[in-house]
Amino acid sequence: MxxxxxxxxxxxxxxxxxxxxxxxxxxxxxxxxxxxxxxxxxxxxxxxxxxxxxESKPQLYAAVCTRILARIAARVDESLARGGAPMERLERVVDDLLDLLAAQPSDARILLRSLFEDDELAGETREEREGRELTAHIMASISALLREGMEVGQFRSVHVPGLLLSLIGQTVFPFASGEFGQEILGKDPFDPAEVKRRKRETRDLLRHGLLAPAGR
Amino acid sequence: MxxxxxxxxxxxxxxxxxxxxxxxxxxxxxxxxxxxxxxxxxxxxxxxxxxxxxESKPQLYAAVCTRILARIAARVDESLARGGAPMERLERVVDDLLDLLAAQPSDARILLRSLFEDDELAGETREEREGRELTAHIMASISALLREGMEVGQFRSVHVPGLLLSLIGQTVFPFASGEFGQEILGKDPFDPAEVKRRKRETRDLLRHGLLAPAGR
DNA sequence: CCGGCGACCGACCGATCGGTCGCCTCCCGT
DNA sequence: ACGGGAGGCGACCGATCGGTCGGTCGCCGG
Known part of the structure; x- marks a missing residue:
């Protein structure tokens, strides 16, 4: 069957x-x-x-997206499960996410594209619902982490949904920017050295922008 | 008449x-x-x-992109020309850019999309070359501003191209995220109040992440 | 009053689109 | 030994794609 x-x-x-x-x-x-x-x-x-x-082209496209989201959700769950203080977990999950995006060069583009095009995917396929649930799960996990960091005083007070959107754009976009990114950087965004640099940059931005002054 | x-x-x-x-x-x-x-x-x-x-569909598409880029380049030039310290100018140009993206709901999506799709635009149309020149001009202007801020010691030392990519993703993406962004935020990303909040968020992130420790 | 011209149109072109259909082939359980 | 189902194939379907062609209409200068 x-x-x-x-x-x-x-x-x-x-x-x-x-x-x-x-x-x-x-x-x-x-x-x-x-x-x-x-x-x-x-x-x-x-x-x-x-x-x-x-069954059809839309269903195939949904399957592609769902597979990517499943990969990401699994990695996020695994990263978060390893424990630690909020900032430690946040840095780890971002780090692992960058690794994953770097290892799968198509993922970043498809993720962003799917957000632009989903307006007209009217289907109620099981595959699409699964994709939405995976997305919601990922977002909820990271949101909870951000809120926890604020509650224990490690993070300064921020607007969680807004920061979430910023974070997605900042992390995913460089890997989706293709020739444009390559031209600006002067090197391939997927080059291991560049990925390492980007991890450092993202970590620094998080520490400067999110850490509470007292938490140092 | x-x-x-x-x-x-x-x-x-x-x-x-x-x-x-x-x-x-x-x-x-x-x-x-x-x-x-x-x-x-x-x-x-x-x-x-x-x-x-x-002349053709590709040329029409190029005309659409070029018109957007011209709008943005004009605004950036105007914002930067008004003078001030590097951080003052940077905050102003980002502020104006957010205003522009909020006023033209299609711009953010087309900008990001055009980056994903330009791989196969093999054309050497005058329109396309103009678009590339506008892009280069915008990027060069902001890069120069960042470098100037570092030279005078107002900004901490950063990797300019990397920060540029991050900045683009962080500012443009939320306006392109459509239903996804709306669902996360709980309100329309183009709502004036939300735009105002996003300006504040971006400004805070810049100050925390870019300003040199001594400068505060 | 006329001739030219830019804006516009419907009909049409070959190619390609997503999708269907009937048939074949190989493998596997009985 | 054989029936059946999964995987694969090429021919074919109506629709739509980007683009072309010949022609109409109205305006404007001479």
């Missing part, structure tokens, strides 16, 4: 290969800019074979 | 109306997601009439 159960284990199956290729294409050209024939050619399948694994 | 409407801002004519409508559509659905027939219907023209004003 359930196709997932049949071919579950760590295979490099067609479904995964389709998702990988689709992720790269959607990141570069956006939802409407990707044709299924092109995707099928890239994977090495006939176009009609795609429909054996996904 | 009705001179007021006709020469209000140079032209209120078809060309401007096409650009206005195209800006909204591109912002919501992306370059590939907008059909010229749909655009023509929205403006109230026949599709073929669009080609009397623009």
């Amino acid at each position: 359930n196709a997932v159960a049949a071919e579950n284990q760590g295979e490099q199956s067609s479904r995964e290969r389709i998702l990988d290729a689709a992720e790269g294409l959607f990141a570069r050209r956006g939802y409407a800019g990707v044709g299924l024939r092109e995707l099928a050619d890239l994977v090495g399948l006939g176009k009609s074979s795609l429909f054996h694994h996904f | 009705n001179a007021v409407a006709a020469e209000n801002q140079g032209e209120q004519s078809s060309r401007e109306r096409i650009l206005d409508a195209a800006e909204g559509l591109f912002a919501r659905r992306g370059y590939a997601g907008v059909g010229l027939r749909e655009l023509a219907d929205l403006v109230g023209l026949g599709k073929s009439s669009l080609f009397h004003h623009f």
Whole structure:
């Protein structure tokens, strides 16, 4: 009955290969800019074979987004679970997030793109609802962390939702900026040295901007 | 004749109306997601009439982007020209930029989108080159301001290109985040009160994160 | 009164879009 | 030995894509 159960284990199956290729294409050209024939050619399948694994193009796109969100949610949960003071946890989760975005070059673009395009995804697919729930979970986790830091006095008083939006833009955008970012930086934003520098920069900004004066 | 409407801002004519409508559509659905027939219907023209004003779809898209960049470049130049200490100028230019993004709801999305999609704009149109020059001018102006602030000792030592990318993401993204941002904030990101709050937040982040310890 | 011109239009073009259909092939449980 | 289902294929569908073409209309200078 359930196709997932049949071919579950760590295979490099067609479904995964389709998702990988689709992720790269959607990141570069956006939802409407990707044709299924092109995707099928890239994977090495006939176009009609795609429909054996996904109902429709919107559902495929939702699957791509959900997979990314699941990766991120898992990493955030893992980072936060390792304990420590609020600032220690916050720095760790941001650090791990930067690592993940750097390791998956398509993720940042797809994440931002999906926020711009979701206006018209009217579907009530299970996949889309799962994506929204994952998003909500991630946001709630980090919000709770920020509030906790304020309550114990480690963070200065800030507007949590506003800071959350700023933080997302500041961390995700550089990895999505493509040629533009490369031109400004003078080097590839995904270069390991640059990623390391960006981690340092983000950490410094957090400490200067968020730490309460007394907490030093 | 009705001179007021006709020469209000140079032209209120078809060309401007096409650009206005195209800006909204591109912002919501992306370059590939907008059909010229749909655009023509929205403006109230026949599709073929669009080609009397623009050579092709890519050229139309470039014109939309260039118009936005020109608006921003003009505002930045104006803000910087009014003088003052580096931090005073920086806060003013960011403030004005937030005002502009808030007043033109499509701008933030198109700006970010254009960065994601420019990989395949292979054209060497005059319009595109103008857009790149405007971008370079804006970036160079703000970079120079940051460097000046560091040289006179008002800013702490930072990696200018890195901070530039962070700053763009942090300021532009919230206005492009659409429903997502609205859900997180609990209110419209373009609401005047929220814009005011965001200005305050950005200013505080700049002061905490950029100002040299001695300068406070 | 006329000739030219810019704005505009509907009809049309080949290509491509997302999606369907029927058929084949291989594997696997019985 | 064989039935069936999953995975894959190419041909095909109506719709829509960006773009072209020939022509109409109204205005404006001579």
